[in-house]
Amino acid sequence: GAVVSQHPSRVICKSGTSVKIECRSLDFQATTMFWYRQFPKQSLMLMATSNEGSKATYEQGVEKDKFLINHASLTLSTLTVTSAHPEDSSFYICSARREDTQYFGPGTRLTVL
Amino acid sequence: QQQVKQSPQSLIVQKGGIPIINCAYENTAFDYFPWYQQFPGKGPALLIAIRPDVSEKKEGRFTISFNKSAKQFSLHIMDSQPGDSATYFCAASYNAGNMLTFGGGTRLMVKP
Numbered sequence: 001g002a003v004v005s006q007h008p009s010r011v012i013c014k015s016g017t018s019v020k021i022e023c024r025s026l027d028f029q030a031t032t033m034f035w036y037r038q039f040p041k042q043s044l045m046l047m048a049t050s051n052e053g054s055k056a057t058y059e060q061g062v063e064k065d066k067f068l069i070n071h072a073s074l075t076l077s078t079l080t081v082t083s084a085h086p087e088d089s090s091f092y093i094c095s096a097r098r099e100d101t102q103y104f105g106p107g108t109r110l111t112v113l
Numbered sequence: 114q115q116q117v118k119q120s121p122q123s124l125i126v127q128k129g130g131i132p133i134i135n136c137a138y139e140n141t142a143f144d145y146f147p148w149y150q151q152f153p154g155k156g157p158a159l160l161i162a163i164r165p166d167v168s169e170k171k172e173g174r175f176t177i178s179f180n181k182s183a184k185q186f187s188l189h190i191m192d193s194q195p196g197d198s199a200t201y202f203c204a205a206s207y208n209a210g211n212m213l214t215f216g217g218g219t220r221l222m223v224k225p
Contacts, residue, residue, distance in 0.1 A: 006156075034212060043202060043215045044157070093156050100145065100209030104156035 002028050002098045006105035013084055014113055021079045021108045023094030029074035030096035035067075038091040038107075050077045084112045117205050119216025126193055127224050134219045135187045136203035145209035148177065148188050149202045151218075157202060161188075164209070193223045 003026040013019050023033055031052045036044040048069050049057045056069035066088075068080040077096075081088055089112045095102040119136045126132045136146075144165055149157035163170045163177040163186065170177045174191040190197055203216040 004156075032210070041218075041220075043217050044213075046212055046214075049212055091154075095156075095213075097210045101147075101159060101162070102210060102213060104149070104158065107154070107156045109154070 002096070002101070002103040004094065004096045004103050004105040006092075006094055006108050008108060009106060010109045010111075012111045012113065015085050016083055018080055018082045019084055019110060021081070021092055021094075021110075023077045023079070023096070023105050025075045025096040025098070025103075028096070028098045030077075030098060031074060032097040033071060033077040034095045034097070034102065035069060035077070035079050036093045036095065038093060040091075044093060047079075081110065084110070086112045088112050117203060117214050117216040119203050119219060121219060122217065123220045123222075125222045125224065128194060130193050130223070132190050132193055132197075132221055132223070133187055134201055134203070134221075135185065136205075136216050137183075137185045138205050138214075139184065140205070140207070140214075141184070142207045143205040143214075145206045146177070146179065146186050147204050147213070148175070149204065149215075151200045151202065160201075162209075190221075193221075195223050195225050198222050 005024045007022045033050045035047045047062045050071040052071045058064045071077040093107040095104045147162035148160045151157040161172045161175045165181045176189040179186045201219045204213040206213045
């Protein structure tokens, strides 16, 4: 199967700091990765589509300057939450596209104090 | 994003029962319909997916029924087990592998 990892699994930070979340496809190359956000007991909301070697495409309402996405290689995409605030606390999940299927990572729980 | 409506929001069945989760979509351009299972604190895992050229697909205990004219599809879990207790999401996309639009999720509890 296709394995996608995320690091860290949990992070707690102070308000105003920046946090970087890594998403890796471990056994396949992914030209396209996606970043989702999920609030408790809610569905997944797409934040952005990340294509290797090009700028990410952000969904409406997602601040690109706050959620920086870099997809520098075929196996790694990073999401940096800049100047995090308590309202950014959420479960962030990435997925990587392999052929016609998206495989999801285990998620990163971000808590901003 | 186009909407995908999922029902019910929660569902409780006895072990061995057959929970059914329904989804409806609006965008006729959608051509790929996966179902994901998510356990608390984990990422979603692909269960089964269907394309609109077939009306039913079965993998193990999981079956998708698809009604193209009604723009609806559903997940049936045969012989449900307590280990199936999780949140299930339907989703849709055009050109499989592209951005997914998720339904609201169904929290399933299977009682022993």
